[in-house]
Amino acid sequence: MRVAGIVLDGIDVEFAKPGAKTTVRVLDDINLEVAGEEFVCLLGPSGCGKSTALNLIAGFVPPTRGQAAVDGRPVTGPGPDRGVVFQDANIFPWMTVAKNVAFGPSVQGRLSGRELDERVSHYLDRVGLAGFGDHLPHELSGGMRQRVGLARVLVNDPPVLLMDEPFGALDAQTRITMQELLLELWDRDRKTVLFVTHDIDEALLLGDRVAVMSARPGRIKTVLDVPLPRPRSYDAMADPAFVELKNRLFHELRDEERHVHTGEGE
Ligand SMILES: Nc1ncnc2c1ncn2[C@@H]1O[C@H](COP(=O)(O)OP(=O)(O)O)[C@@H](O)[C@H]1O
Ligand SMILES: [Mg+2]
Structure with missing residues (x-):
């Protein structure tokens, strides 16, 4: 089966400045292609527009210029072909774990009760939560x-x-466990992934490619x-090739942080 790719073609995003009649350009001529089943990390300093780029592909933010396409179709809004995972797990605190996971498919209403139960327990198992279906979110750790x-998205x-x-709020050890879980999930069941992070180790550990963004206005600086x-x-992470790439990305990002602090390039 051919899996959907992502194309960003000449994307600018501008936001209105609060209280002023002018706009601020957050993304500037972003061009990026993510092939079907490819894992691409978007790396950049805080505030460079990573979330805006992701929200654009998700269909939450419209481009000012240019076009985003998923599987060859222009993005005009959110759709079931794209699952979005944020830092905040975005789960309903009053629903059990199983009900949370069942929520999406139950809204779609295509599955029988039994099919839905089976599907939910399959995905709970895949993310290491077998046996936790009856728990409430407040009983779980941040990683869980x-x-x-x-699971809600998968x-x-x-x-x-x-x-x-997605793992930005977790402690270091849990974060690594979750990165390894994601690698394992993706190895078994390839999807096209765009993963936003400001963490170099995370980008290199996960990605087939790393797209580095520059600070204000956000551009793709290097891939x-x-x-x-x-x-x-x-x-x-101990591989010499990893260490070399990490060094390179460290210097690229440090240059960008300098631009932010000195206000160069504005
Ligand atoms: N809806 C919005 N309206 C106005 N400004 C926004 C909006 N969303 C983001 N911004 C601004 O765009 C810039 C990039 O934000 P964001 O995409 O969240 O960056 P990142 O995810 O890389 O930290 C920031 O300066 C932010 O304040
Ligand atoms: Mg962000």
């Missing part, structure tokens, strides 16, 4: 809540996953291939 968030089986710093073998795990 993020597992629920992942249960709809979207060909495209858009992930906006790097990450030629590390898969399947990958935490140990990939």
Whole structure:
């Protein structure tokens, strides 16, 4: 089966400045293609427009110029072909874990009760939450809540996953566990992934390619291939190729942070 790719073609996004009649350009001529089943990380300093780019592909933010397309179709709004995962797991606190995961497919209403139960327990199992279906979110750790968030999206089986710093609020150890879980899920069940992060290690560990964004206005500055073998795990970080790429990205990002602090390029 051919899996949907993402194309960003000459994208500008401008927002109105509060209280003023002018606009501020947040994304400037973004061109990027993510092939079907490819895992691309979008890396850049805070405020450079990463979330705006992801929200544009998700259909939450319209472009001022240019066009985004998923699977060859122009993006005109949110759709079931794209699953979005945010830093905040975005789960309903009053629903059990199983009800949270069942929510999307039950709204669609295509599955019988039994099919739905089977599907939910399959995805709970895949994210390591077998046996937790009856728990309420407040009984879970941050990492487990993020597992629920992942299962909630995966249960709809979207060909495209858009992930906006999904592990950004987790402690370092849990974060690595979640990165390894995502690698494992993706190895078994390839999807087209755009993963936003400001963490170099995370981008290199996960991505086939890393697109580096510049600070204000956000542009794609460099796109790097990450030629590390898969399947990958935490140990990939000790690979000399990883260390070399990390060094390169560190200097690229540091240049961008300098621009932010000195206001250069505005
Ligand atoms: N809806 C909006 N209206 C006005 N400004 C916005 C809006 N969304 C984001 N911005 C601004 O756009 C810039 C980029 O934001 P964002 O995409 O969230 O960056 P990142 O995710 O890289 O940290 C920021 O300066 C932010 O304040
Ligand atoms: Mg962001």
